[in-house]
Amino acid sequence: MIEVNGLTKVYGDKTAVAGVSFTVRAGQVTGFLGPNGAGKSTTMRMIMGLDRPTSGSATVNGLPYGQHKAPLREVGALLDAKAVHTSRSAYNHLLAMAATHSIPKARVHEVIEMTGLEAVARKKAGGFSLGMGQRLGIAAALLGDPQTLILDEPVNGLDPEGVVWVRNLVRYLAGQGRTVFLSSHLMSEMAQTADHLVVIGRGRVIADAPIRDIITGKGQSRVRVRTDQPDHLRQLLAGRGASIEVPERELLEVTGLDPRTIAATALENQVMVYELTPLVASLEEAYMELTKDDVEYHSLPAAEVAHS
Template sequence: MIEAQGLAKRYGSKTAVDNVSFTVHPGKVTGFLGPNGAGKSTTMRMIVGLDNPSSGNVTVNGRRYAEHRAPLREVGALLDAKAVHTKRSAYNHLRAMAATHGIPNSRVKEVIEMTGLGPVAKKRVGGFSLGMGQRLGIAAALLGDPHTVILDEPVNGLDPEGVQWVRHLAKGLAAEGRTVFLSSHLMSEMALTADHLIVIGRGRIIADAPIEQIISDQGQVRTRVRTDNPSELIRVLAGDGVTSKQLEPEMLEITGADSHRIARTALDHQVLLYELTPLQASLEEAYMQLTNDSVEYHSADLPQATQAAGVGEGK
């Protein structure tokens, strides 16, 4: 378990983390989201003692990180996959870490196989791709078979198979009763992996709830409707915050009225419906609404001519 109480970090006049309190519970995957510069990395660094809080405190499994006699057995962390000796092989890098905690070489071999590093275990880390470097960082985080695992952008640089592997790994660790705390900018992956979300913006916690609750709280009620008389349905539903968007000649997307109300109104006015599908907001939509006021840098919309030409999309 990770517990933060009144945690703050200031660099001169700049406040990176501003009096945050949260708990990351075992047995579930907790996602940590926020725009660039929101305080995610600083918070994670304070959890594992790489930065000292300006005020407040944070404990892992009941103690500050520095108070654990064998921290690798308590907390495994991937914060910077590049923080390795580039002239060492993956195997020797992990073996050196293991030696500091009396971890046997058999465990080194185990995490190498677990993370798919077997074919490159004896090669120098300096020649690794970004994805293989991430796998090595995850192997190091798992080396002490820790109760708590913290992963900052673990799928960065991984191919689709690797992304899926990290997803199953995180869920598997949580199913074993471990505490799993991870960040990612890939909303689709977070939606598939996390059970609970903590969202930070401008150094403050702006959401701390199960993922389903965050999506439902931020997303407006939307329903896809097919009818042979869309204009009449739009007319009878108009008002009281209800808006309609025509997607196809006989298909509407209605916002602000649930499916029961739409069906009842259509029945009362003898409008035939042949599809009525509630639409759930995506995690990305909910996240954008939550963090809209916390984004430090906003991108300008591309001109239509540029968009049509595919500029900025790698075309």
Template sequence: MIEARELSKHYGSKKAVDGISFTVRPGMVTGFLGPNGAGKSTTMRLIVGLDRATSGSVTVNGKPYAAHRAPLREVGMLLDAKAIHTGRSAVNHLLAVGATHGIGRTRVDEVIGLTGLDSVARKRVGGFSLGMGQRLGIAAALLGDPATLVLDEPVNGLDPEGVMWVRSLARQLASEGRTIFLSSHLMSEMALTADHIIVLGRGRVIADAPVADIVALSGGTLVRVRTPHAARLRELLASTELGTQVQVHPGSSTNEPDVFQVSGLDAARIGELAASAGLALHELTPVAGSLEEAYMSLTQNEVEYHAGGTASASEGASQ
């Protein structure tokens, strides 16, 4: 379990992490999302003691990371897959890491096999592709058979097979009762992998809930409507009497003039309104929104760097 309480990290006047509190629980995969500069990487560095908090605290399995006598057996971490001596082979790198905790060749061979590195185990890391480097970083994180895993962008550089492997691995480890905390910019993959999501924006927690709840709370549920009276029903649904929470969106194709989508009202209420106005309906289908849509809605006012604009003065500060 990971517990953060009023955790803050300031770099001069820049508040990279601003008094955040959250709990990452065992037995599930918790996704960590946020725009660039939101504070995700800084938070992960604070968890494993690579940065010192300005205020507040964060513990792993009840203790600060540095207070564990054998931290590699408590928490495995992948924060920077490139932070490896490029002249070493994969197996020698893992043996060197394992030696700090009395972990020997048997376990090194196990994680090499688990991560699919058998064919390159004796090759120098400097010649590895980005994807192979990621696999080696995950192997090092698993070396101590830890109860908690902290993985920053673990699928970065992996091919589709590798992405599916990380997804299966994360869910398998969570099913064993471990705490899995991972970040990613791939919303579609996070939707398939995570059970719970924490979203940061400008160093603050802006969402902390199960995936389904985040999609629902951000207005991610739409109702697809098909009717030969589209113009009249759209006008009815957009009337001021229904309140500003109701929004009418175009259909999925401009070739479907009789189709549109509605947010802010459920299918039953739309049907009742159409019936009261004598308007026939040919389709009324709830359409689940996506995590990507929910994420964009949550973070639309939290992005520091906008394409085509001028970078924030804080650019270059740590995430």
């Protein structure tokens, strides 16, 4: 378990993290989201003891990271895949890490096989592609068979097979009762991987909830309705308090009423409906809505760029 309480980090006149508190529980994958500059990496670094907080605290498995006698056996982390001795081979990099915690060589071979590095294990890490560097970083995180994993953008640079592999790996580890905390900018991947989300913006927590609650909690339910009497049905549904858009002639998009109520209204008034489809918001839509006021850097719409 990871417990973060009132964590704050100030650099000069800039507050990178402002009183962040959350808990990452065992047995589930917790995703960590936020715009660029929101404070995600700084928060992860403070959890790992790499940055000292201005105030507040963070513990992993009950202790600050630096107080664990064998931290690799407690916490596996991937924060910077480039943090390797570039002239060492992948094998020797992992072997040197293993020696610090009396981890047997057999475990080094095991994580090399687990992460698909057998073919490049004796090659210098400095020549690795971004994807292979990520695999080496994940191998290092898994080396001590830790109870807790902290992974910052673990699928960065991986091919589709590698992305699926990471997804299955973290789901498997969480299923074993381990604590898994990961960040990613890939909303589609996070939607398939995470059970719970912590979202921060401008250094503050703006959401901390199960992923399903975050997706469904931003806005009312929407339903797509096709009918040959759109004007009549629109008036009926508006009378029940619905908000209605008309994307095309016989299509209504209804917000604020559930499908059962729409169907009952149409039946009572003898209006034929030939499509009634609930529209489920995507994680990307929910995320954009959550963070719209917390994005530090805004891009211009394409049309404005073309005319600028």
